[in-house]
Structure formats: C-alpha cells, structure tokens
Amino acid sequence: MNHYAATEAYSRKLRSSRRWTLAIKIINIVILIILALAVVLPILLPWFFVFKTRLEFSYSPWSLPTQIRWTNFQEAWVAIKIGQGLLNTLWVCLGAIAGTVPAAAMAGYIFARYRSKVTEVLFYAVLVGYFIPVHMVLIPLYQFSSRVGLADTLPGLFLPMAAFGIPFWTIIYRSFFRGLPGELAEAARIDGAGHTGTFFRIMLPLANPATVLAVLLVFIGAWSDYLLSLILINNPNLFTMQLRIAQFLNQYGTDHMPRYAAASVIAAAPTLLLYIFGHRWIIRGTLAGALKG
Amino acid sequence: MGKAAAVKTPQLSMGKRKAEKKKRDWHSITFQALFLLPALAFLIIFMYYPIIETFRTSLYQTTGFGPARFIGFQNYARLFASEEFRTGFVNVLAWAFWSVVIQIPLAFYIAFTLVVYKTRITGFLRAVYYLASVMPSAITAMLGRFIFAPTFGVISSLANRLEWKWLASIDFLGNPNIAFWSLFAMATWAYTGFSIVYFMANIEQIPMEIRESAQLDGANLWQYARYIAIPMVAYPIRIIAIISTVGSLKLFDLPWLITGGGPVYATTTLAIILYKQGFVNWQYGRAAAVGVIIFLLSLIFTIAQFSFQRKSGELD
Numbered sequence: 231m232n233h234y235a236a237t238e239a240y241s242r243k244l245r246s247s248r249r250w251t252l253a254i255k256i257i258n259i260v261i262l263i264i265l266a267l268a269v270v271l272p273i274l275l276p277w278f279f280v281f282k283t284r285l286e287f288s289y290s291p292w293s294l295p296t297q298i299r300w301t302n303f304q305e306a307w308v309a310i311k312i313g314q315g316l317l318n319t320l321w322v323c324l325g326a327i328a329g330t331v332p333a334a335a336m337a338g339y340i341f342a343r344y345r346s347k348v349t350e351v352l353f354y355a356v357l358v359g360y361f362i363p364v365h366m367v368l369i370p371l372y373q374f375s376s377r378v379g380l381a382d383t384l385p386g387l388f389l390p391m392a393a394f395g396i397p398f399w400t401i402i403y404r405s406f407f408r409g410l411p412g413e414l415a416e417a418a419r420i421d422g423a424g425h426t427g428t429f430f431r432i433m434l435p436l437a438n439p440a441t442v443l444a445v446l447l448v449f450i451g452a453w454s455d456y457l458l459s460l461i462l463i464n465n466p467n468l469f470t471m472q473l474r475i476a477q478f479l480n481q482y483g484t485d486h487m488p489r490y491a492a493a494s495v496i497a498a499a500p501t502l503l504l505y506i507f508g509h510r511w512i513i514r515g516t517l518a519g520a521l522k523g
Numbered sequence: 524m525g526k527a528a529a530v531k532t533p534q535l536s537m538g539k540r541k542a543e544k545k546k547r548d549w550h551s552i553t554f555q556a557l558f559l560l561p562a563l564a565f566l567i568i569f570m571y572y573p574i575i576e577t578f579r580t581s582l583y584q585t586t587g588f589g590p591a592r593f594i595g596f597q598n599y600a601r602l603f604a605s606e607e608f609r610t611g612f613v614n615v616l617a618w619a620f621w622s623v624v625i626q627i628p629l630a631f632y633i634a635f636t637l638v639v640y641k642t643r644i645t646g647f648l649r650a651v652y653y654l655a656s657v658m659p660s661a662i663t664a665m666l667g668r669f670i671f672a673p674t675f676g677v678i679s680s681l682a683n684r685l686e687w688k689w690l691a692s693i694d695f696l697g698n699p700n701i702a703f704w705s706l707f708a709m710a711t712w713a714y715t716g717f718s719i720v721y722f723m724a725n726i727e728q729i730p731m732e733i734r735e736s737a738q739l740d741g742a743n744l745w746q747y748a749r750y751i752a753i754p755m756v757a758y759p760i761r762i763i764a765i766i767s768t769v770g771s772l773k774l775f776d777l778p779w780l781i782t783g784g785g786p787v788y789a790t791t792t793l794a795i796i797l798y799k800q801g802f803v804n805w806q807y808g809r810a811a812a813v814g815v816i817i818f819l820l821s822l823i824f825t826i827a828q829f830s831f832q833r834k835s836g837e838l839d
Contacts, residue, residue: 251743251744254744255640258636258640259636259640259642259644259645261636262633262636262637262644262645262648263644263648265633265652266648266651266652268712269651269652269654269655269712269716270651270654272655272666272669272670272712273654273655273658273666275666275669275670275677276665276666276669287675288675291675291680292677292680292681329565332561333561333562333565334562336558336559336561336562337558337559337561337562337563339558340555340558340559344551344555349555349559352559352563355563355566356562356563356566359566359570359571361821361822361825362570362574362818363769363772363773363817363818363821364773365773365775365793365794365797365813365814365817365818366573366574366577366814366815366817366818367569367570367573367574367576367577367814368797368798368801368810368814369576369577369580369801369807369810369811369814370572370573370574370576370577370580370811371569371573372801372802373576373807374568374572374573374576389565389569390569392565393565393566393568393569393570394569394570396562396565396566397566400562424550424554425550425551425554426554429558450657453659454657454658454659454660456659456660456661456775456776456780457775457776457794457798460798461798461802471659472659472660472661472662473661475659475661475662475665476661476664476780487675490665491665494661494662494665497659497661497662498658498659498662501657501658501659502654502657502658504657505653505654505657509650509653512653512657513650513653513720516653516717516720517720517721517724
C-alpha cells in the first residue's frame, strides 16, 4: 500500500467513525458536567437556609427563600461570637505563616546552595518530618504545651502547626532555589554582598513565586484546621472559626439550622474566595508539592 | 528535577591566603547554622521530641497527672483486645481499600476526559473539581449532615416529595451498615479533587505526537486510555494510591463531626480512638499506643512508596 492509499483508507475510516466519536464526546462531557454539579451544589446548600426564619425552615427547608433577610447572619454573629472567632483564626493563620515561611525559605536556601555532607544529612532529617502524621505527637504535644505555658494560647496552636508545615515548604524552597541560576549569587558575592545580603537582596526576591504559594496554602491550611485546634484550645474565648462551627450544634441543637448555616457560610468564605480568585496558583502549589515531594 | 541537580554550588574564588579562607569558611558555617536554626528548632521541639515521647508514653499507664506506671506492651495488648479498636482498625483498612478502588478510577476518568476533550466547557470545569478540596472540614461535615439527615436532609426531603418511600425510610447516618458509605461519599466529594488535578498534570505531559500516532493507527479513546495513557501514568497512579491509603489511616475530621464514630463503632477510625482514649478517657498511654500504630502503618506505606519510586524513578 503506498502512502496515498493509506491516507485515503484512513480518512474513509475517520468519516464513518466521526459520528460515533462525536456521540461519545457529548456523553462524556455531559457526565463531566453532572459530576461538576455534584461538586458545586452541596456548597450552595446553606444558601437555602440562611434567609429563612426557623418556622419557614421547619415547614419547607428546601424551598427557595421568599425574602432576603440578613437577621440570621447578625444573630449567628452574636450567638457564637463570630467576630472573635474570625480574629482568633486570623491570628492563627498569620502566626502559622510567620512561623512556616521564613524558616522554610532559609532552610531551603541552605539545602540548595550550601551542599555538604552535613547539610545533606540535615535535609534528610527534615524530609522525614514530611511523612510524620500529626496524630503521632498529639499526646506529648498537649503535655508539653501545658508544661511550658503554651496550653490554651494561640501561639500554642500555630507553633506546632508551623512545625508540621516546615518540611513540605523546605522541600519546595530547596527545589526552587536549585532551579535559579548560580551565576546570580556569584555576581552578588563579587560585588561585595555577604551571605546574608545575597540571600535577602538577590535570592529571596527571585523566590517570590514560591513565597506567594507558601503564604496562600499555609493560610488555607491554618484556616481549615480542626484536629489540632480541637486538642490544643479549650478556652471558648480562643476558639477558632472551625471550632465554633463544630460547637454550634452541641450548643443550640438542630432548631437553629438557619443560623448555623449562616455561620458556616461566613466560616467558609475566606478559603472559597481565595480559591475562586487564585485557583491557578493554588492548584500549581498543590502540584508542586506532589510532584517534588 | 533532574536539571536542577546539575546546578553547582557557588564556590568562593580561590588563590587567597589561607587565613583569609579560614575566616570566610567560618563566616559561611555561622551563616548556614543561623539559617538552619529556626527550621530545626521547630522540628526538634514540636516533632522529634514529641515522637520519642509518644513511644515512651505508649509503654506506661498514665493519665498525664501523677506518677506513671511502666506496663510494657500492655497498652497495645488491651487495644487489640477491645472490639472498638479492632473495628476501627478494620474500618481504616476498608476505607483505604475502597478509596483506591473507587476514588482513583473516578479521578482518572475525570482527569482523562478533561485533558482529551479541549473545549471551552472543559476549560471551565477544570477549576471546579478542586473547589470541594478547599472547604474546611467542619463545613464539609455540616454539608454532609444537610444531605444525609433524616426528615430535613436533602435526600429524604426529595424522596418524600417524590413519594419514594423506600428511599425516605433509609437512615443514612443511623444505620450501621450504611453510615460508612454515607461518610465515604462525603470523603470522596472532599478528597478526590487533589487526585484529579494530579492526574491531569501527568496526563498532559504525554507528548502530543504519541496521541496523534495512536489516532492514526485507528485507536479509539478507550484504547488510547487503556494501552497508552494508563501505562504512562502508572507511577502517578501508584503515588495517589499510597497517598489515599496513608490519608485513610489518619481519617478524623469527617467521621468525628458527622457521626462521632457511631452508630456504635460503625464509622470509628484509629484517630477517633486516639482522641477518645487521650482526651475523653484520659488514658494517655493507650492513646500514645494508637499514635504509634498509626505511625507504623504510615511508615510501612511510605516505605512502599519509596520502593516504587526507586523502581520507576526515571519516569518522573
């Protein structure tokens, strides 16, 4: 068979199967759309409740709201002190970022640029930490916090949180700094910048993409944390948003569903908004960890 | 990754006097130590020290107050003798098994179709699938209750409206045989996004020429997936299998917040048992023993991951 005949036969085959291909394509895309709806619709569920009174809710929980009222938001805000909760969570997030990112950037830089037997061994010690489940340390962590007076304080929560984030971000920073051209650092050195100057003036600004990722993802992680907060925080005034949401049902029972839904909408808003506006970054950061971890 | 390894460490210009060099080395070492100090301090205080403590505590009978009594491996023996622990142990292994069998094919299907069909719709859908993964777990748990609750839940309201009595009468969270699957559905919703994104990135790395030549040979999409795409992303699939398995061992938030581990022990997990032993019963020793068991199980799976990696390391 010569080349021409082969292409001819191929295009004939293509024509006959084209209709099938199109049908399969449409079926698959419809399935994808249905699955995407299955992802999105549950997130919208609380919105059925938040504008309803308790009476409306108990008669027809899933009807569309007849009227937009914000009283549930106001009442939830007061009932579980959402203002205080948001502030606590914000502190925890900022603390986790401040604890994780600089330490990881500095360590990652050393592991990338000052390679020796000692730093290699230390790097493996950090790498091991990436695989340690936080459950493994809960009991001693709790005892330790009580002994040094960190129990029931926000630093007592965000410091261990940072410790468990450091291995991952050190790995990311290390591979990022290794990808940067070494001539830059040398040029800075020749210009008379010391080790510290080279890092802060040349290398760290170049690592901005990694830093943005780290800040975003550490924020989301800290905002969403439940287990560590549950164990390390007992004082209701220090409760984070997630603890307040989880406690709501115990305190008020199911007859305050509309308020509960309103509170949860507030608690989920920051991470959802961050994702909606920064999903490119967030997905890339998540993958960076998976591909290089 | 391979490219980055070739970058050389910056070296100080040579040909200086020895004393000068020594001084510089000293500078460099101080600098390295100072820069490593914060990270290492964090890890030693909040990770390595507590790990050693966990191993030690697991051999004692202690409530955290008063004297601790050394009892050897009795904590472990008592755990394996209790029905609650054995149920939790089986639950997390079942959970791990089903997440590999159900979530991975689902994630692969979504990722594959998203990559293969490049249209405006799929371009938009790409970002949607990860959305559930950024929800805080306390909220996901609440959504789970909204969906599965008797009477007011989405499913039973809908069933009542349609007058499907059989569906309305199912107690999704109260029936021990069904509660596990209700939770599993919520977890699939919350945790599959990562696998989808990860598979997508890997399938996209398959060179376009391979797909084109497969098409020219008359391979349809199913054949392309079966004989080319799946073998080429076999390594990422195994990685996700390990990540899901290790994740199942640590499962806490969703079962604790939706069913509290019940009814009876139907949805309990190792982490829930750890929490209850440690912070409800104040049996620190026994809780630490659960922690050690979670750690050892994850270690086994992590070593498995590394041995896979070594076998097919050049694929990445």
